[in-house]
Amino acid sequence: NAGVTQTPKFRILKIGQSMTLQCTQDMNHNYMYWYRQDPGMGLKLIYYSVGAGITDKGEVPNGYNVSRSTTEDFPLRLELAAPSQTSVYFCASSYPYGGSNQPQHFGDGTRLSIL
Amino acid sequence: GENVEQHPSTLSVQEGDSAVIKCTYSDSASNYFPWYKQELGKRPQLIIDIRSNVGEKKDQRIAVTLNKTAKHFSLHITETQPEDSAVYFCAANPQTGANNLFFGTGTRLTVIP
Numbered sequence: 001n002a003g004v005t006q007t008p009k010f011r012i013l014k015i016g017q018s019m020t021l022q023c024t025q026d027m028n029h030n031y032m033y034w035y036r037q038d039p040g041m042g043l044k045l046i047y048y049s050v051g052a053g054i055t056d057k058g059e060v061p062n063g064y065n066v067s068r069s070t071t072e073d074f075p076l077r078l079e080l081a082a083p084s085q086t087s088v089y090f091c092a093s094s095y096p097y098g099g100s101n102q103p104q105h106f107g108d109g110t111r112l113s114i115l
Numbered sequence: 116g117e118n119v120e121q122h123p124s125t126l127s128v129q130e131g132d133s134a135v136i137k138c139t140y141s142d143s144a145s146n147y148f149p150w151y152k153q154e155l156g157k158r159p160q161l162i163i164d165i166r167s168n169v170g171e172k173k174d175q176r177i178a179v180t181l182n183k184t185a186k187h188f189s190l191h192i193t194e195t196q197p198e199d200s201a202v203y204f205c206a207a208n209p210q211t212g213a214n215n216l217f218f219g220t221g222t223r224l225t226v227i228p
Contacts, residue, residue: 040221043218048213106158106159107158
């Protein structure tokens with residue numbers, strides 16, 4: 001298993017541009033998440049999904065959109081990029097086995113700079 | 116929502132000594148508390164977790180303790196080694212959404228050889 005795969009690894013955007021960060025997992029996990037990590041800070045949840053066709057907002061959803069058309073893929077869309085969105089973005093997934101909490105598995109991250 | 120505070124923000128120890136990192140949480144409904152290790156430029160990796168029905172859990176040199184009454188939990192690393200140097204994050208799950216996690220701000224641990 002490749003686990004959670006994110007592309008691209010690095011990207012520089014100009015203010016006002018748009019882009020999609022890709023995330024795919026091959027572990028058949030129902031739950032998927034997008035976090036951002038600002039320098040020297042912890043991770044903050046942007047959006048999450050409990051399954052195909054279902055998404056919901058996390059702590060910091062403004063300026064982002066997501067979709068979940070398949071179990072495997074959970075892309076994050078940035079519209080009208082702003083300097084405040086400069087961050088490292090992590091995608092994660094987990095499996096709700098037995099209804100109890102299960103560990104989240106993270107991808108390698110996408111380092112995004114908005115100039 | 117849940118608020119997780121983590122202390123200290125930096126910690127330096129001599130190789131072989133113990134390190135302790137502490138976290139507090141605000142939501143009494145939280146029932147799952149993982150700890151992640153993040154090396155520079157890498158993904159967070161789970162090192163240990165504990166659920167609210169357990170007070171302590173140990174895995175070789177790493178242990179986590181949970182005090183539900185006081186709403187705090189701690190990571191203990193014994194016999195530290197240089198490869199333990201990294202940023203450590205605690206997190207809490209308040210049973211909202213899809214087991215969503217709220218993270219602390221991290222502790223940068225440096226083990227001095």
